[in-house]
Amino acid sequence: MEFRHLGRSGLVISEIAYGNWLTHGSQIEEDAAVACVHAALDEGITTFDTADVYAGTRAEEVLGRALKGQRREGLEIFTKVYWPTGPGKNDRGLSRKHIMESVEGSLRRLQTDYIDLYQAHRFDYETPLEETLRAFDDLVRQGKVLYVGVSEWRAEEIKRALKIADEMGLDRIVSNQPQYSMLWRVIEEEVVPLCEREGIGQIVWSPLAQGVLTGKYLPGQPPPAGSRATDQAGGANFIKGLLTDEILTRVQNLRPIAQELGLTMAQLAIAWVLQNPNVSAAIIGATRPEQVRDNVKAAGVKLEADVLKRIDEVLGPVIVRDPAKTVSPPRRP
Known part of the structure; x- marks a missing residue:
């Protein structure tokens, strides 16, 4: 495993992080989830990302149990706050009330005394930003949170x-x-330049484009049984915008590039996002331990300029850079 600083902070994280958005507490049984976490630990992953809203708070519980007994100082545990976690009017957003109550729930479910990185899961247009930032700052002063971040915020x-x-x-x-x-590059125009100047690192999700970049979805054929595209309770709605014949055909044309480099399609996709110097980590998910063991091989891979150019030429017009001009794939909660 390779490691990077999170932005210009002093925090060092594994450049491949393990995330449990669509898996723990919903898509797979707990025994399988625990096996995946332990596989991640065995492969040198120290950074784990979750959110209170995932699987209705159950994902945090599963991750907490899976990490129990590990040396806490050797882990970086990330979670998020914003989306509804209850029926009340204040069970959502980035108000001081919701943040202060949510962090206590996350700490309890994760079975830890502190959260390494606490993230605002979306921007809250109904709460003064000063209120949100003061609440985050107070959590840092209290020692319940070490660092603060955001998720899916625009540059402005x-x-x-x-x-x-x-x-x-x-x-x-x-x-x-x-x-x-490779398919979704919206952050490159405004977010990355701002963050590079300000010392903010990207922890990117869906480097495999919901699994499309693994090459397992073939043009003109139904999705494989048991894949995310067939999971109506989980990922199907998030991936359907990517399952066009044009996108799938161009993705298949990446296969010779991966083979020449001795990489799987998934490894190529993860290695690609890690070439961006503003990326501190790429988040992977898994339903089986062997997926973890396969994907971590992307750590430390160097892709030369000619390879990056060939990838751009192969993907061509299916690359999304400006969602205002292109039909965008669905986004996660």
Whole structure:
């Protein structure tokens, strides 16, 4: 495993992180989830990402049990707050009330005394940003949170948060968690340049484009049985926008590149996002331990400029850079 600093912070994380968005507590049984976490630990992954909303808080519980007994100082545990976790009007958003109550729930479910990185899962347009940032700062001062970050914030929202934090003397954002892959490159135009200047690292989700970049979905054929595209309770709605014959055909044309490099399609896709120097980690998920063991082989892979150019030429017009001009794939909660 290779390691990187999270932005310009002092926190060092594994460049491949393990995430449990669509798996723990919903898609797979707990024994399989625990086996995947233990496989990640065996392969040198120290960074684990979750959120209170995943599987209705059950994902945090499963991760907490899976990591129980591990040396806490050797782990980086990330979670998030924003989406509804209860029926009340204050069981959502980034108000001080919801943040302060949510962090206690996350700490309890994760069975830990502190969270390494606490992230605002989306931007809250109904709560003053000053209120949110002050609450995050208070959690840092209390020692319940070590670092704060955001997820899927636009460049102008990150910029506003940095300005307020500097003016009020609050803890600054050190990370952003966006969707990023060979197919979905929206952050490159505005978010990445801003974050590079401000010392904010990207912890990217869906580097495999919901599994499309593994090459297992073939043009003109139904999705494989048991794949995310057939899981109506989980990932089917998130992947259907990517399952066009044009996208799937171009993805298949990446296969010779991967073979020449001695990589699987998945390893090529994960290695690709890690070539971006602003990326601190790529999040992988898994339903089986062997998927973890396969994907971690992307760590430390160097892709030369000519390879990156060939990838761009193969994918061509299916690359999404501006969602305002292109039909975008569905986004996760």
